Amino acid sequence: MVAYDQSTGTLRYSEKPIYTTSNGCPINDPESSQRVGQNGPLLLQDFHLIDLLAHFDRERIPERVVHAKGAGAYGEFEVLDDVSDLTSCDMLNGVGKKTKCVARFSTVGGEKGSPDSARDPRGFSLKFYTEEGNWDWVFNNTPIFFLRDPSKFPIFIHTQKRNPQTNLKDATMFWDYLSTHQESAHQVMQLFSDRGTPYSYRHMNGYSGHTYKLTKPDGTFHYIQIHCKTDQGSKTFTNAEAANMAAENPDWHTQDLFDSIQNGDFPSWTCYLQVLSPEQAEQFRWNIFDLTKVWPQKDVPLRRFGKFTLNRNCENYFAEIEQVAFSPSHMVPGVEPSADPVLQSRLFSYPDTHRHRLGVNYQQIPVNQPLRAFNPYQRDGIMAVNGNYGANPNYPSTYRNMTYKPVKPSQEHERWAGAAVAQQLPVSEEDFVQPGMLWEVLGRQAGQQDNFVGNVAGHLSGAKDGVRRRTYDMFRKIDGELGRRIEVETEKLAPHPQSQAKGSAEPRFKVEASQGMGIQV
Numbered sequence: 001m002v003a004y005d006q007s008t009g010t011l012r013y014s015e016k017p018i019y020t021t022s023n024g025c026p027i028n029d030p031e032s033s034q035r036v037g038q039n040g041p042l043l044l045q046d047f048h049l050i051d052l053l054a055h056f057d058r059e060r061i062p063e064r065v066v067h068a069k070g071a072g073a074y075g076e077f078e079v080l081d082d083v084s085d086l087t088s089c090d091m092l093n094g095v096g097k098k099t100k101c102v103a104r105f106s107t108v109g110g111e112k113g114s115p116d117s118a119r120d121p122r123g124f125s126l127k128f129y130t131e132e133g134n135w136d137w138v139f140n141n142t143p144i145f146f147l148r149d150p151s152k153f154p155i156f157i158h159t160q161k162r163n164p165q166t167n168l169k170d171a172t173m174f175w176d177y178l179s180t181h182q183e184s185a186h187q188v189m190q191l192f193s194d195r196g197t198p199y200s201y202r203h204m205n206g207y208s209g210h211t212y213k214l215t216k217p218d219g220t221f222h223y224i225q226i227h228c229k230t231d232q233g234s235k236t237f238t239n240a241e242a243a244n245m246a247a248e249n250p251d252w253h254t255q256d257l258f259d260s261i262q263n264g265d266f267p268s269w270t271c272y273l274q275v276l277s278p279e280q281a282e283q284f285r286w287n288i289f290d291l292t293k294v295w296p297q298k299d300v301p302l303r304r305f306g307k308f309t310l311n312r313n314c315e316n317y318f319a320e321i322e323q324v325a326f327s328p329s330h331m332v333p334g335v336e337p338s339a340d341p342v343l344q345s346r347l348f349s350y351p352d353t354h355r356h357r358l359g360v361n362y363q364q365i366p367v368n369q370p371l372r373a374f375n376p377y378q379r380d381g382i383m384a385v386n387g388n389y390g391a392n393p394n395y396p397s398t399y400r401n402m403t404y405k406p407v408k409p410s411q412e413h414e415r416w417a418g419a420a421v422a423q424q425l426p427v428s429e430e431d432f433v434q435p436g437m438l439w440e441v442l443g444r445q446a447g448q449q450d451n452f453v454g455n456v457a458g459h460l461s462g463a464k465d466g467v468r469r470r471t472y473d474m475f476r477k478i479d480g481e482l483g484r485r486i487e488v489e490t491e492k493l494a495p496h497p498q499s500q501a502k503g504s505a506e507p508r509f510k511v512e513a514s515q516g517m518g519i520q521v
């Protein structure tokens, strides 16, 4: 048994187990190898040593290509308001109903050892263990994303990661992509506001970003987006504070979450829905399947429905948080995907990643196991550890009765889905309207516009001249004054063109607050 001692911050063990090899054989001395005589060589028969080394050599599994660095904890969701008019979802069925969950927060672009405070969107994922299967929310801390066509996702992510030649983060590569794919302007505005550097995981909101459907057994449905608002209050670092924290404590967000839960200070988030009927969606100014757009709250107000609280740390990070496997395709009756093309591609890509990282039986890993699952037609495969459904037939057998629960899919709404596909248009003036709305929001908060300009300038100044100029034009389309200010501030920091042309010894990437923290973008 293991217990956490709050006064010393250490784990206490109340038992004295007998140490053995992995096959259970007791070992006298785990720290000396069998050898011939005093000086060796070693013996092939020393299974303990070989077992230890061979296992050590295989400790690493592939880290996630995105969202590699993260932290998580367990908790509970509670229904606060009745939403039975919208859905039959078991978890939302009745005010006061509670459902256990596990959460994981993460940066996106950095490797597993990268600093928590880097400028980056944050992953915001939850797995709810409902009576009718696991329902995963695979959200971000921003309500939108850089793209609306999924084929751009791997391409875009490459520009956030390392240059294939230098193996360095590359400001030119990043802004080259953004300035030639300007549907990303809205997310750029989010990312380079101070919300791009949250103070901690506890102090940020989570947004579904995508549109989903909440459905009822009669086949009717509503389109929804989910907002999780931090009850701790939204709190951010400035660029300089984030850079300092990256140097002082690269694991700050991880530590903050663990310590606060360990100290009984349980973080919570209140959850809201934005709801549109299919008819309203057709009339709506914005394409609800476009991931670069929000639903303005004055048009679609938030409707509270629940709250989740994180109240228990994991016992083992690797087993429970590194191996937790979220997917937007892990849905339950009462919830369905919309036709959003980026969501549709994630329905495939997330489980595909888990099969690669964790194996085809990833749902059998304890943290991923649903309360009840019975699918004996899926058999064998690597690490089939749950008994592999024993002698149950592996086909729909006349010798084994099974109940197939009738679940009626929602009405398709084909006309609108077709219209939405037709609306996947090239970048237009519409793409700069909502970024402009956010620029106005920042203007209502003291210092936030100045910080935004400084945050962009510090990073953009590391890009080559032509890319910088194209990016100024992009910001001018959002707001003329914004574009002008970014140009002035960036050019103050950018290397002189002649020194670039001569290939002087000046560093290609200026190491200052906005870049010196292994910044993701």
Ligand code: NDP
Residues within 6 Å of the ligand: 143, 190, 193, 194, 195, 205, 227, 234, 294, 295, 296, 297, 298, 434, 435, 437, 438, 441, 442, 445, 448
């Ligand atoms: P409102 O003008 O009605 O309200 C302000 C919105 O801005 C709130 O949703 C708030 O998000 C968000 N916000 C406040 N401060 C910041 C900040 N420093 N950085 C980023 N976001 C901030 O909002 P509208 O709905 O009319 O949208 C205006 C703009 O706000 C949008 O273009 C979008 O960029 C941004 N936004 C909108 C959201 C939405 O779902 N409608 C959600 C988040 C941002 P919150 O209350 O969730 O903290």
